[in-house]
Amino acid sequence: MTAIEHTGRGRRLPCSAPPPVSRGLPPAVVLALIHAGAVAVLVLWWRNTPAVVGLDGWLTGAGRLTGLLAGYACAVLLALMARIPALDRGVGSDRLARWHAMGGRYTVFLALAHTMLIIWGYAVVSRTDVIDQTTTLVFHYEDMLMATAGMVLLVATGVVSARAARRRLSYETWHYLHFCTYLAVFLAFFHQLSNGSDFLGSSAARTAWYALYLGVAALLLWFRFITPVRRALRHRLRVAEIHPEAPGVVSVYLTGERLGALGARPGQFFRWRFLARGMWWTANPFSLSAPPDSRHLRITVKEAGGHSRAVARLRPGTRVWAEGPYGGFTAARARGERTLLLAGGVGITPLRTLFETLPGEVVLVYFARSPEHLALRRELDDIAAARGARVHYAVGAPGGQAPPLTTEALTALVPGLAAHDAFVCGPPGMTAAAVRALRGAGVPRRRIHHESFAF
Numbered sequence: 001m002t003a004i005e006h007t008g009r010g011r012r013l014p015c016s017a018p019p020p021v022s023r024g025l026p027p028a029v030v031l032a033l034i035h036a037g038a039v040a041v042l043v044l045w046w047r048n049t050p051a052v053v054g055l056d057g058w059l060t061g062a063g064r065l066t067g068l069l070a071g072y073a074c075a076v077l078l079a080l081m082a083r084i085p086a087l088d089r090g091v092g093s094d095r096l097a098r099w100h101a102m103g104g105r106y107t108v109f110l111a112l113a114h115t116m117l118i119i120w121g122y123a124v125v126s127r128t129d130v131i132d133q134t135t136t137l138v139f140h141y142e143d144m145l146m147a148t149a150g151m152v153l154l155v156a157t158g159v160v161s162a163r164a165a166r167r168r169l170s171y172e173t174w175h176y177l178h179f180c181t182y183l184a185v186f187l188a189f190f191h192q193l194s195n196g197s198d199f200l201g202s203s204a205a206r207t208a209w210y211a212l213y214l215g216v217a218a219l220l221l222w223f224r225f226i227t228p229v230r231r232a233l234r235h236r237l238r239v240a241e242i243h244p245e246a247p248g249v250v251s252v253y254l255t256g257e258r259l260g261a262l263g264a265r266p267g268q269f270f271r272w273r274f275l276a277r278g279m280w281w282t283a284n285p286f287s288l289s290a291p292p293d294s295r296h297l298r299i300t301v302k303e304a305g306g307h308s309r310a311v312a313r314l315r316p317g318t319r320v321w322a323e324g325p326y327g328g329f330t331a332a333r334a335r336g337e338r339t340l341l342l343a344g345g346v347g348i349t350p351l352r353t354l355f356e357t358l359p360g361e362v363v364l365v366y367f368a369r370s371p372e373h374l375a376l377r378r379e380l381d382d383i384a385a386a387r388g389a390r391v392h393y394a395v396g397a398p399g400g401q402a403p404p405l406t407t408e409a410l411t412a413l414v415p416g417l418a419a420h421d422a423f424v425c426g427p428p429g430m431t432a433a434a435v436r437a438l439r440g441a442g443v444p445r446r447r448i449h450h451e452s453f454a455f
Contacts, residue, residue, distance in 0.1 A: 044198055066117060075213055076103065077181070083224055104161060115151060119137060237256040239252060242311075271323040276314060288350070291353050331359070342425075344427055345369075347424075365394060370396060
């Protein structure tokens with residue numbers, strides 16, 4: 001580290017914090033609800049399974065159970081990514097995405113297990129081989145041809161979502177391929193009711209299953225499709241100005257109508273769709289880099305690909321659709337009056353808004369490769385002077401080596417670090433190092449808050 005610079009204390013001003021925002025549903029509550037639903041599925045299977053006898057009974061019983069769990073998991077996966085505000089604020093978009101990815105792997109496994117167990121179990125009952133039994137099931141059982149197509153799509157979506165495959169695909173390509181999940185779930189839905197013994201004899205179970213899927217479909221339709229269109233037409237966002245901030249980093253100033261009705265809070269992000277040539281078909285997440293008001297919004301974007309490079313060339317007047325606000329990376333997560341903000345690179349964007357608006361004693365530490373890469377530095381200095389806060393700039397050596405992020409370095413900068421809340425935003429490696437350093441300094445895990453957009 002070649003330099004750590006301090007902005008001295010100025011006169012302390014009252015902070016311009018926005019009204020408190022609802023915390024949403026806590027993660028523990030959401031997980032409890034998901035697990036309660038899984039238990040209800042197990043009860044449904046148990047009540048319709050009076051006895052399990054013989055190899056065929058064990059195979060078909062296990063096939064029914066894995067099928068019920070896979071069907072329930074499909075509904076849960078879609079609900080997690082429906083962008084429901086109460087989930088998004090309470091759990092956080094990045095954690096929901098991780099739950100969705102992990103749950104997706106289990107769902108594909110359950111669906112494959114269900115398929116193989118049912119085929120094998122029916123083959124034992126009918127005394128045929130599995131190939132003949134597969135042909136019989138697919139072509140002679142109601143809705144099974146659609147279910148087979150849905151299964152193929154579900155597995156294919158799982159394959160393209162694997163980490164190795166994701167690295168070979170652009171975000172936009174992966175995003176649109178992922179929409180096949182909707183079609184896969186739709187195609188597989190009907191065979192559950194037309195062939196599942198747990199539903200054939202129980203109108204209550206059928207009604208509950210319809211309610212589950214129709215409820216999730218309504219949430220998806222409202223929050224992922226109707227709400228973005230309605231807000232775009234109401235708020236009429238346009239690009240007002242593009243301003244360079246650092247090498248490869250620009251700020252986009254936007255204007256619109258009645259923007260206060262969006263309910264955006266410092267630390268949140270939107271998914272931005274710029275209606276310009278070659279850009280209208282993709283929506284990428286960028287955090288607000290200034291506190292919002294009723295007429296203006298601002299984002300700060302780092303060049304990291306074709307889409308972000310094109311942002312720097314946008315013309316004033318370009319129409320913009322903004323989906324959001326999303327994320328729980330807000331003041332509502334803070335538990336005390338002392339806060340440390342740790343930023344790396346363009347991760348300064350949400351932390352700059354929190355630096356201005358968080359109440360209490362706030363310290364900002366900003367890591368960058370060089371002084372030239374400190375985006376928004378003048379604003380940070382002005383905020384620090386105005387509210388009597390401290391900002392430290394940790395810049396790398398001339399060769400570009402990143403400055404160290406260790407427990408010793410942080411405790412030297414921030415006395416009493418263990419009593420602070422910590423908000424962290426930066427590249428994955430920096431975030432992981434920051435969490436390790438904070439834990440080493442005695443900061444409880446529940447007081448370390450971080451959010452990633454690497455979905």
